[in-house]
Structure formats: structure tokens, C-alpha cells
Amino acid sequence: NAGVTQTPKFQVLKTGQSMTLQCAQDMNHNSMYWYRQDPGMGLRLIYYSASEGTTDKGEVPNGYNVSRLNKREFSLRLESAAPSQTSVYFCASSEAPRGEQFFGPGTRLTVL
Amino acid sequence: DQQVKQNSPSLSVQEGRISILNCDYTNSMFDYFLWYKKYPAEGPTFLISISSIKDKNEDGRFTVFLNKSAKHLSLHIVPSQPGDSAVYFCAASDYSGYSTLTFGKGTMLLVSP
Numbered sequence: 001n002a003g004v005t006q007t008p009k010f011q012v013l014k015t016g017q018s019m020t021l022q023c024a025q026d027m028n029h030n031s032m033y034w035y036r037q038d039p040g041m042g043l044r045l046i047y048y049s050a051s052e053g054t055t056d057k058g059e060v061p062n063g064y065n066v067s068r069l070n071k072r073e074f075s076l077r078l079e080s081a082a083p084s085q086t087s088v089y090f091c092a093s094s095e096a097p098r099g100e101q102f103f104g105p106g107t108r109l110t111v112l
Numbered sequence: 113d114q115q116v117k118q119n120s121p122s123l124s125v126q127e128g129r130i131s132i133l134n135c136d137y138t139n140s141m142f143d144y145f146l147w148y149k150k151y152p153a154e155g156p157t158f159l160i161s162i163s164s165i166k167d168k169n170e171d172g173r174f175t176v177f178l179n180k181s182a183k184h185l186s187l188h189i190v191p192s193q194p195g196d197s198a199v200y201f202c203a204a205s206d207y208s209g210y211s212t213l214t215f216g217k218g219t220m221l222l223v224s225p
Contacts, residue, residue, distance in 0.1 A: 040121075041217060045212055101158070103156045106154070
């Protein structure tokens with residue numbers, strides 16, 4: 001039982017490059033989330049998926065797209081990376097629409 | 113507009129003493145509150161929660177107090193241990209349709225031996 005897994009753990013991109021962050025959970029949770037954490041800013045919600053087949057914008061969605069591939073997997077795509085997207089990205093999942101969320105270990109992304 | 117505020121970026125406490133981490137909120141629709149703990153290079157992990165129908169919830173060394181009239185909650189850790197050194201995030205949710213969590217900016221707790 002791995003919980004929430006994220007790949008890759010680290011990534012360095014050049015401005016304008018694209019990439020997809022992968023997230024998978026094995027807890028049979030309905031809801032999944034993508035957050036970014038920046039120094040002094042806490043955790044800010046980028047996108048979430050309340051259930052398979054649905055996605056919604058969070059607080060800071062600009063520059064990102066998401067795909068809920070199936071119940072287990074939720075990916076985050078940066079189409080044209082910018083230095084402002086340098087951050088640590090966390091994926092999370094939860095059974096209920098609110099309440100305890102389980103987080104992955106994070107992806108540290110640097111955009112040069 | 114920050115709806116969940118943790119006004120102390122850091123807190124230092126000696127081992128064995130009480131740690132008190134504070135959190136204020138502005139949205140009166142919030143009715144469920146959680147605390148998460150985060151070590152460096154790891155994801156946050158759930159610590160304890162409280163519903164607005166209660167004013168206290170206890171789990172071992174951790175107790176969360178909720179003062180609805182003041183829109184304030186606090187996390188007490190007694191006794192504090194060096195392994196408690198981490199960043200603590202306060203989070204809140206409301207039940208207006210689908211609800212996500214709103215996080216504070218976190219408080220870094222350092223417990224020294």
C-alpha cells in the first residue's frame with residue numbers, strides 16, 4: 001500500500017519547455033488535488049478533481065492543465081514553463097469531499 | 113484575502129514544555145478544521161481535526177481547541193519532543209457544495225533538547 005506516489009521527484013526545465021507531473025493513489029479515493037508550495041505562501045490549490053471525470057480550478061490555475069486519467073491517476077501539465085512556476089508540487093487524495101487529505105512526497109521543479 | 117491565518121512564522125520551545133500553535137480564520141462558513149505536520153522534503157501528514165460542533169479534540173499529546181466566537185483555533189502539544197520539530201499547517205473547509213481545504217501559511221516549530 002504505497003498511498004500517494006508522485007513522479008518525478010526532481011525536475012529542471014528551461015523556460016518554454018513542457019512537462020507532465022504524474023500522481024497515482026492506491027486508496028480508492030474519489031477526490032484528488034494538486035497544490036504548489038512556495039516559501040512563505042503555504043499550500044495553494046492549483047486544480048482538483050472531485051470524482052473521476054470531473055476537474056475544477058483552484059486558487060492558482062493559470063499556466064496549468066490537468067487530466068483525471070482514471071480513478072487512480074491525476075496528472076498536472078505545464079504547457080510552457082515559466083520561472084514563476086518554480087515550486088514544490090504536491091498531489092493529494094481524499095475519500096470524502098472534505099476532510100483528511102493524504103499527500104504524496106512532492107515534486108521539486110525548477111524552471112530556468 | 114487570506115481566509116486562514118497563522119501569524120507566527122516560527123516558534124521555539126524547549127523539550128518537555130508545551131507548544132501552542134495558533135490559527136485564525138475569517139470565513140464564518142468554515143465548520144471543519146485540520147492540522148497538518150510537514151517535515152522537510154516530505155508531504156504534509158494529517159495530525160488532528162475538529163468539527164465546529166466541538167470546542168476541543170484530543171489525541172495523545174495533541175489537543176486542538178476551537179473558539180468559534182473569536183474565529184480562533186490552537187494546537188497544543190504536551191509535552192513537546194524534538195521529533196515534533198516541523199512545519200505545522202492549519203486548514204479549514206466549509207460545506208457549501210463541494211469543499212476544498214484552505215491552508216494557512218504554516219508555523220515552523222523547533223523543539224530543542
